[in-house]
Amino acid sequence: MSKVGLFYGTDTGNTEKIAHKIQKILGAEVVTLHDVHGVKVSDFEQYDKIILGQPTWYCGELQSTWEDFWPEFQKVDFSGKQVAFFGLGDQLEYGEFFVDAMGLMHEVVLDNGGEPVGYFPNEGFMFEESKALTDDGDFFVGVVIDEDQQPERTDQRLQFWIEQIREEMDLL
Numbered sequence: 001m002s003k004v005g006l007f008y009g010t011d012t013g014n015t016e017k018i019a020h021k022i023q024k025i026l027g028a029e030v031v032t033l034h035d036v037h038g039v040k041v042s043d044f045e046q047y048d049k050i051i052l053g054q055p056t057w058y059c060g061e062l063q064s065t066w067e068d069f070w071p072e073f074q075k076v077d078f079s080g081k082q083v084a085f086f087g088l089g090d091q092l093e094y095g096e097f098f099v100d101a102m103g104l105m106h107e108v109v110l111d112n113g114g115e116p117v118g119y120f121p122n123e124g125f126m127f128e129e130s131k132a133l134t135d136d137g138d139f140f141v142g143v144v145i146d147e148d149q150q151p152e153r154t155d156q157r158l159q160f161w162i163e164q165i166r167e168e169m170d171l172l
């Protein structure tokens with residue numbers, strides 16, 4: 001079974017907590033965690049299955065360590081790689097920019113030849129706009145976690161999405 005590299009950035013710890021939950025469910029022998037603070041482009045190259053985790057900050061912006069790494073991230077060749085996304089945000093306070101950063105990352109992965117997996121139904125959320133929606137608006141490009149407004153739904157959302165990426169990434 002191929003290993004999965006999970007890369008995440010966090011300012012206040014929520015995304016890191018979710019990264020650990022994902023690793024716990026899929027198994028530490030399957031998923032290796034990388035805080036994006038201090039990673040290199042070559043760290044991405046060793047995986048053909050990648051999970052990217054990012055919160056959105058300051059009205060639609062990238063979180064700070066992802067922002068620092070961004071010029072390098074745009075150089076990663078994702079061809080031949082499957083990539084799944086999880087995005088954190090706050091639909092009530094930042095409903096005009098809800099999980100936008102996940103959409104920004106998805107665009108880079110697509111431009112650089114990657115195959116996105118794990119699109120997630122846009123149901124059960126209340127927000128105005130998001131750059132992380134698919135063109136038809138029915139799906140987010142990854143699982144959306146709202147620890148500020150809907151923490152009680154987090155585990156169920158993760159379970160649903162992890163079953164999906166298990167199949168799509170052939171991790172069964």
Ligand SMILES: Cc1cc2nc3c(=O)[nH]c(=O)nc-3n(C[C@H](O)[C@H](O)[C@H](O)COP(=O)(O)O)c2cc1C
Nearest residue numbers: 010011012013014015055058059060089090094099
């Ligand atoms: C100042 C501030 C700005 C934020 N901006 C956004 C935003 O534009 N869009 C969004 O969906 N969430 C936004 N959030 C919510 C965070 O993404 C959310 O709290 C997330 O869980 C933080 O993740 P972290 O602890 O991994 O940094 C913002 C939160 C704060 C405090």
